[in-house]
Amino acid sequence: MAKKKLSARAARRASDRDAEKLTRDLERLALLEPGHTPGRAIVLDAASQVEVAARAIPCPRCRGLFRVEDHTAETLDGVRLRVAKVVCSACGAGRLLYFRLGAAALN
Numbered sequence: 001m002a003k004k005k006l007s008a009r010a011a012r013r014a015s016d017r018d019a020e021k022l023t024r025d026l027e028r029l030a031l032l033e034p035g036h037t038p039g040r041a042i043v044l045d046a047a048s049q050v051e052v053a054a055r056a057i058p059c060p061r062c063r064g065l066f067r068v069e070d071h072t073a074e075t076l077d078g079v080r081l082r083v084a085k086v087v088c089s090a091c092g093a094g095r096l097l098y099f100r101l102g103a104a105a106l107n
């Protein structure tokens with residue numbers, strides 16, 4: 001009985017370590033997904049689409065839905081971007097998502 005309890009605890013510790021590693025891996029992978037870095041900004045037609053587009057991106061950690069707290073216009077490397085500050089409504093992780101406004105504006 002005692003032995004079983006100990007091994008369960010050890011297993012939980014191991015699984016916590018796995019979860020931490022998984023979270024780090026997911027964060028690294030997220031940076032390769034559209035919208036998670038300025039270089040991979042998602043192109044939108046209008047700023048009014050930012051909230052809808054942000055909610056369509058799943059949280060990389062838990063696949064939960066993001067809630068947009070705020071979004072601002074910024075210029076990074078000469079590119080006009082909308083940067084959305086989002087918080088996952090499931091796990092509470094905050095992050096920034098990047099959008100670029102429109103091909104239309106360039107014409």
Ligand SMILES: [Zn+2]
Pocket residue numbers: 059060061062063064088089090091092093
């Ligand atoms: Zn989440």
